[in-house]
């Protein structure tokens with residue numbers, strides 16, 4: 001109804017959680033219920049033993065992302081949720097490419113191309129070779145285009161992992177959570193801490 | 202520190218344990234949590250728990266419902282009137298799937314429930330075993346928390362968590378699925394410890410004084426402030442704090458249907474009901490106030506109507522315990538996060554004592570217009586068939602507004618909520634967010650268990666009654682005392698009203714036939730009466746209320762009455778129609 005669509009962009013959502021069966025579903029349905037596609041989802045350990053870390057990437061407006069993060073944070077086993085634009089995180093995706101060993105052996109130029117693109121061979125067998133590269137989406141995409149003419153047999157890209165540039169990790173926060181009466185910053189959404197920036201009088 | 206040293210010197214004595222089954226541990230946990238009533242239905246996968254229950258008959262009152270959905274609604278009714286957690290038992294598979302409607306209802310209306318479902322043996326999980334369903338995944342979207350227990354050792358801690366989560370913060374339903382082996386398994390039971398902390402769960406935000414101060418400043422400057430209150434006031438047991446705030450600030454206050462009764466209906470600053478079938482003044486003046494103070498309510502679309510034309514002129518203060526509610530639907534100027542039991546007194550201390558005489562008068566003028574256009578003829582018809590409104594009015598006169606009113610969903614619900622008098626809090630039990638037909642009869646059973654010394658009157662439509670009328674069996678067997686009024690308009694009235702107003706009277710499958718309700722009640726040995734004449738009404742209501750035990754009164758009302766005022770869907774609250 002509004003004539004100006006809010007700007008959509010990639011957001012990196014970082015979720016610190018307990019390690020609990022079923023939590024992935026609880027988090028996933030917060031997106032699917034609103035018919036929002038998850039571009040990428042990664043679960044991994046975090047800097048703290050027993051605390052899990054989700055990295056989720058979606059393309060949405062900030063307003064929607066903020067609401068989603070609050071719904072996620074509401075889940076009992078979720079400790080904390082952050083969201084960041086691509087500029088605010090260091091992020092990487094890993095890709096694997098399988099090509100025929102014969103073909104690249106014939107075409108020496110392929111080797112050079114791969115090196116130029118920062119790829120390295122993980123496995124070299126008689127019948128095929130697997131290359132790996134890590135980087136941003138454009139970089140891993142780029143290599144697909146390069147390898148396609150040489151008969152790319154198989155391609156796969158991992159979910160995105162992202163480190164928050166101005167984060168000091170979760171150790172101090174966790175200690176707060178473990179207290180019965182924690183400080184203000186953990187108990188509420190950090191958007192409130194930004195006060196005036198979010199809520200205009 | 203001292204404690205630590207002591208521990209080194211004298212080794213902690215081994216905790217005393219007894220060997221008990223998972224089922225016994227569960228029942229002990231319920232007793233420790235103060236549970237007195239369970240609504241449930243047995244079956245294969247929950248048999249060990251029912252077997253243990255056989256020996257707990259003196260401590261736990263189990264009410265055998267006739268359908269597990271009825272169990273959940275009874276649990277909800279119990280929770281609403283008592284303020285405690287409703288407890289429901291069901292077996293695996295179909296027993297568990299029958300809970301889903303009640304869970305969804307409890308989730309959207311923030312009602313604390315703990316549902317225990319039996320599950321097949323752990324080694325059979327995922328094998329499509331007899332009566333196996335993936336209950337955890339089916340119920341995830343409709344529970345605040347759920348968990349599957351496969352080892353009896355987990356039971357005390359998990360049940361403690363379940364109760365803590367269900368009732369703390371913004372309450373909600375919790376489901377614990379217990380595999381049969383865990384119910385049977387013997388383990389070393391160390392006793393029960395209640396839960397008061399889960400590190401990843403923060404039920405109540407810390408109150409931030411600066412926001413309370415900003416809110417007070419806005420309120421003190423306001424010329425036309427307006428309070429909207431919801432169930433949060435009841436859930437926080439903050440009725441006194443709320444009344445103090447309203448009376449000191451002198452601000453008119455209107456309620457969502459789940460907030461009804463937080464302040465008595467006839468309080469001079471209670472200006473009526475919000476929303477689609479709410480009162481005229483509260484809807485229109487939402488778009489004229491300068492400061493809107495929302496307390497424990499979530500701006501449901503039935504309350505706001507068209508959002509982009511909702512209170513755009515107003516600064517919005519939102520008091521809520523759930524951070525996710527702030528800005529969800531209506532952009533907030535000042536969020537006051539926290540339990541309103543805590544925040545309201547802080548706010549009251551800072552607001553100036555005032556009387557907004559002219560502004561309140563404006564509400565009264567709108568009320569007058571509504572009385573003339575709608576209310577008078579609804580409550581005092583002189584000829585023709587009876588109206589739903591006059592039944593409620595006569596009921597008010599007899600109960601003096603002291604009864605618990607449980608409503609189903611439809612026209613009768615809107616009429617009952619609009620016109621019932623609530624002197625006391627926790628008097629209005631209805632399915633608000635989900636609008637679940639079939640809610641009222643089982644919920645009334647639970648409501649009575651939750652408030653044994655109060656009169657409980659269920660007001661139900663001819664359609665909705667037929668959705669859960671098997672619960673008459675529960676009434677018969679338990680002997681619970683519920684007064685049932687069926688307002689029979691021989692239609693699925695609310696849908697018919699929409700078809701009349703918006704579909705050119707194309708009445709598509711809304712003329713519903715009913716059995717002889719009085720005979721149906723009689724089959725369950727419940728006395729009843731059907732009336733269609735105005736001069737029988739008062740006597741029949743008296744007979745119902747005076748009857749020792751349950752009674753079913755069917756009142757034949759006008760077939761094609763419409764509920765007004767009405768904010769048509771997609772319209773702004775100021776476009777509310779009086780006819």
Ligand SMILES: Cc1ncc(C[n+]2csc(CCOP(=O)(O)OP(=O)(O)O)c2C)c(N)n1
Pocket residue numbers: 609610611612613614636637638639661662663664665666688690692693694695696
């Ligand atoms: C379980 C369920 N199914 C369908 C509906 C849609 N619905 C809302 S009101 C209504 C009509 C209710 O008829 P009745 O119980 O006779 O009450 P009345 O409106 O006539 O007072 C219907 C079908 C619903 N709310 N719940």
Ligand SMILES: [Mg+2]
Pocket residue numbers: 611662663664688689690691692693694
């Ligand atoms: Mg009807």
